[in-house]
Amino acid sequence: xxRKKRTPKEGFDFSCLKGISLRNINSIILFPFxxxxxxxxxxxxxxxxxxxxxxxxxxxxxxxxxxTVRNNRFFDLHAAYRIALYAVVSVGIIVNSVVVYFISTDxxxxxxxxxxxxxxxxxxxxxxxxxxxxxxxxxxxSATYSFxxxxxxxxxxxxxxxxxxxxxxxxRISIARAGFFVGAVFVALVFARSFTESxxxxxxxxxxxxxxxxxxxxxxxxxxxxxxxxxxYSNVGLLELGNLSHPLLKNLSVNAxxxxxxxxxxxxxxxxxxxxxxxxxILARVGAYFHDIGKIKRPQYFTENQSGDNPHDRLSPxxxxxxxxxxxxxxxxxxxxxxxxxxxxxxxxxxHGTRNKLFFYRKAMNEGSKKSEDFGYFGPKPxxxxxxxxxxxxxxxxxxxxxxxxxPGNIREIVAEVVEGIYNERQLDNSGxxxxxxxxxxxxxxxxxxxxxxxxxxxxxxxxxxxVSDADNPPEQNDETGKREENT
Numbered sequence: 001x002x003r004k005k006r007t008p009k010e011g012f013d014f015s016c017l018k019g020i021s022l023r024n025i026n027s028i029i030l031f032p033f034x035x036x037x038x039x040x041x042x043x044x045x046x047x048x049x050x051x052x053x054x055x056x057x058x059x060x061x062x063x064x065x066x067x068t069v070r071n072n073r074f075f076d077l078h079a080a081y082r083i084a085l086y087a088v089v090s091v092g093i094i095v096n097s098v099v100v101y102f103i104s105t106d107x108x109x110x111x112x113x114x115x116x117x118x119x120x121x122x123x124x125x126x127x128x129x130x131x132x133x134x135x136x137x138x139x140x141x142s143a144t145y146s147f148x149x150x151x152x153x154x155x156x157x158x159x160x161x162x163x164x165x166x167x168x169x170x171x172r173i174s175i176a177r178a179g180f181f182v183g184a185v186f187v188a189l190v191f192a193r194s195f196t197e198s199x200x201x202x203x204x205x206x207x208x209x210x211x212x213x214x215x216x217x218x219x220x221x222x223x224x225x226x227x228x229x230x231x232x233y234s235n236v237g238l239l240e241l242g243n244l245s246h247p248l249l250k251n252l253s254v255n256a257x258x259x260x261x262x263x264x265x266x267x268x269x270x271x272x273x274x275x276x277x278x279x280x281x282i283l284a285r286v287g288a289y290f291h292d293i294g295k296i297k298r299p300q301y302f303t304e305n306q307s308g309d310n311p312h313d314r315l316s317p318x319x320x321x322x323x324x325x326x327x328x329x330x331x332x333x334x335x336x337x338x339x340x341x342x343x344x345x346x347x348x349x350x351x352h353g354t355r356n357k358l359f360f361y362r363k364a365m366n367e368g369s370k371k372s373e374d375f376g377y378f379g380p381k382p383x384x385x386x387x388x389x390x391x392x393x394x395x396x397x398x399x400x401x402x403x404x405x406x407x408p409g410n411i412r413e414i415v416a417e418v419v420e421g422i423y424n425e426r427q428l429d430n431s432g433x434x435x436x437x438x439x440x441x442x443x444x445x446x447x448x449x450x451x452x453x454x455x456x457x458x459x460x461x462x463x464x465x466x467x468v469s470d471a472d473n474p475p476e477q478n479d480e481t482g483k484r485e486e487n488t
Contacts, residue, residue: 032061042101064132092117110207134159179216242286258304287347294331317364388431
């Protein structure tokens with residue numbers, strides 16, 4: 001008998017595992033599993049239905065937190081964002097479980113300080129991340145209360161209201177107001193719930209109000225320390241940096257006054273453009289203030305600080321290129337030394353992208369060099385919208401200064417030309433800015449520059465009054481007047 005040939009079995013297709021990495025395992029499975037265990041530390045036991053508990057934690061984390069995190073490009077730029085998220089959530093879980101364990105599980109819904117964690121995440125990172133973390137914490141807390149649906153719904157509402165109340169804050173006192181507002185909403189929910197259950201508990205009402213108020217005080221106190229350690233700044237922290245009293249900006253105004261005023265004008269342009277396209281106007285404005293701090297080291301090598309003498313006339317094009325490149329690296333070093341926000345450091349590094357210095361390149365060509373890449377900035381290109389806006393504002397402001405007849409039509413023409421040139425160089429490919437955004441940015445730049453270049457009326461010189469003689473004044477006054485005239 002002839003044996004049938006065995007066809008070799010196909011091996012296991014590992015293509016389905018390509019998307020699995022240590023980072024994905026950590027962010028999707030390990031951390032929510034760790035958070036679930038952390039919540040049970042005070043109890044030293046697992047809750048009812050432990051499989052449902054751990055599985056629910058993984059599902060809630062992935063759906064409500066991980067998906068929003070992956071849409072936030074700042075998490076791809078800096079590991080500090082994910083580390084800060086993990087740290088704040090972990091501390092929040094410990095605080096929640098310890099407070100409930102040592103006070104009363106029966107009051108879990110009313111004393112769980114969700115506002116503390118949700119407010120910090122929302123203020124530092126964003127509304128979507130804060131709301132998602134709130135839902136995750138609401139599930140963990142309700143699991144402690146025998147998977148109570150009532151507790152989950154109540155805590156979810158409070159978490160969402162907390163995220164709404166603390167989004168886009170611009171003053172620390174607003175955090176306290178948000179705490180009082182959430183406390184009032186919490187009391188209203190408890191009061192409405194008491195009517196349905198025909199019970200009224202003053203302890204529950206008091207705890208519902210005091211909980212977010214005390215949490216807001218804790219957030220106000222801890223937020224500056226979190227910002228300093230993580231270098232992830234809220235809008236409140238950015239505004240404090242942008243009040244022009246920072247030592248770096250004072251140093252810039254004294255040693256490089258031309259660069260300082262260039263930065264102030266850029267800040268106005270960047271803020272207006274960011275508001276037009278829905279970007280963070282505060283981040284763009286403060287980033288514009290600090291983008292050229294590296295020029296403090298050698299201010300005389302930049303035209304806005306020169307008064308006649310140009311040191312580049314005595315340097316070779318390659319040496320001039322090195323000196324100009326140095327201001328970016330020195331700016332990054334100063335940003336790290338003074339612990340400026342990570343995103344401000346990014347703006348300092350990215351505001352020139354990988355563009356070429358055409359003036360020195362053309363000068364080098366006349367001397368026989370033809371390598372344009374030797375005269376480019378090291379980059380990288382702008383990685384987020386505010387960084388791209390600062391790059392555009394930098395070039396537009398410089399081009400505007402060379403405009404001899406700044407009529408609105410001429411201003412719009414040169415603004416559009418500069419923006420189109422940077423777009424065609426593909427410097428904005430990674431910034432997240434689209435063509436619609438660029439149109440809004442051109443309109444905003446034109447509006448700001450046109451309003452700043454309007455001529456003022458010429459005031460007539462004041463003539464001295466006639467008909468007054470020296471005889472009308474006493475002799476003593478005439479003598480004093482004569483002395484003052486001599487002194488002047």
